[in-house]
Amino acid sequence: MSNLENIINEAWENKDQISKDSDKSIIDAIKETIHLLNEGKITVAENQGNDWKINDWIQKGILLSFRVNKRKVIGGPYNAWNDFEHLPGKTAGWTEKEFDKAGFRAVPNCVIRNGSFIGKGAVIMPNSFINIGGYCGEKSMVDTGARIGSCARLGANCHLSAGVGLGGILEPVGSKPTIIEDNCFIGALSEIVEGVIVRKGSVVSMGCFIGKSTKIINRNTGEIISGEVPAGSVVVPGTLPSKKPGGPNLYCVVIIKTVDEKTRSKTSLNDLLRD
Numbered sequence: 444m445s446n447l448e449n450i451i452n453e454a455w456e457n458k459d460q461i462s463k464d465s466d467k468s469i470i471d472a473i474k475e476t477i478h479l480l481n482e483g484k485i486t487v488a489e490n491q492g493n494d495w496k497i498n499d500w501i502q503k504g505i506l507l508s509f510r511v512n513k514r515k516v517i518g519g520p521y522n523a524w525n526d527f528e529h530l531p532g533k534t535a536g537w538t539e540k541e542f543d544k545a546g547f548r549a550v551p552n553c554v555i556r557n558g559s560f561i562g563k564g565a566v567i568m569p570n571s572f573i574n575i576g577g578y579c580g581e582k583s584m585v586d587t588g589a590r591i592g593s594c595a596r597l598g599a600n601c602h603l604s605a606g607v608g609l610g611g612i613l614e615p616v617g618s619k620p621t622i623i624e625d626n627c628f629i630g631a632l633s634e635i636v637e638g639v640i641v642r643k644g645s646v647v648s649m650g651c652f653i654g655k656s657t658k659i660i661n662r663n664t665g666e667i668i669s670g671e672v673p674a675g676s677v678v679v680p681g682t683l684p685s686k687k688p689g690g691p692n693l694y695c696v697v698i699i700k701t702v703d704e705k706t707r708s709k710t711s712l713n714d715l716l717r718d
Contacts, residue, residue: 448500455503461510476504483560487594488622499617533557598625610636628710642674651696658695675701
């Protein structure tokens with residue numbers, strides 16, 4: 444990827460001059476970046492053991508793609524969109540052959556933008572939205588009305604319940620997107636944003652709002668952290684009492700325990716939906 448990365452980085456230095464009339468090598472590099480995202484061969488958030496590397500050149504490539512494409516009206520089965528020409532639905536024009544190859548299920552009225560990746564066995568439910576650069580791992584479910592923002596990453600064997608939002612990030616370039624690692628369950632209407640990482644095997648209860656400054660409190664130890672939910676945690680909404688008598692309480696989330704068999708039985712995925 445070094446040559447592609449170099450071209451994108453060099454183009455970014457002159458981003459204000461980039462247009463559909465730019466040098467063919469730049470246009471081709473931008474198109475290739477979107478294509479590789481679409482195939483899942485590159486991702487903004489790249490796993491490196493217990494850490495995540497942010498490939499900011501891919502963010503740059505996505506942003507540059509808006510400079511070299513124009514808006515157009517894109518027809519749909521229920522309505523039309525006035526959007527950029529390089530962002531039709533990922534599955535627009537697909538036949539049974541393409542769906543069989545991709546191996547995921549897209550339920551009517553879901554929106555999956557070009558430049559996103561969906562793993563085999565995944566299920567994308569109605570009114571859900573996956574933006575350019577978004578990543579959905581194998582056998583995960585994106586339930587009704589859930590959203591995976593630009594460059595946000597959902598791991599394998601996860602469940603995003605109805606109305607969940609994973610915050611995306613395109614700017615400022617280099618910012619970390621929201622990352623949900625493998626085997627997690629995110630409860631309905633929760634919002635996880637600002638580059639928060641939910642580590643493997645965690646369960647986030649309904650209605651949790653977690654940003655990078657949200658206090659995450661371990662009920663058993665009293666430890667207070669932020670920006671990352673530890674692996675195997677069960678998290679619920681909570682409040683911190685004010686230090687000042689009569690003062691306002693502060694919103695937080697609370698780790699009440701680690702995932703056990705009882706928790707897992709309530710949040711386990713059903714393979715019948717993914718076959």
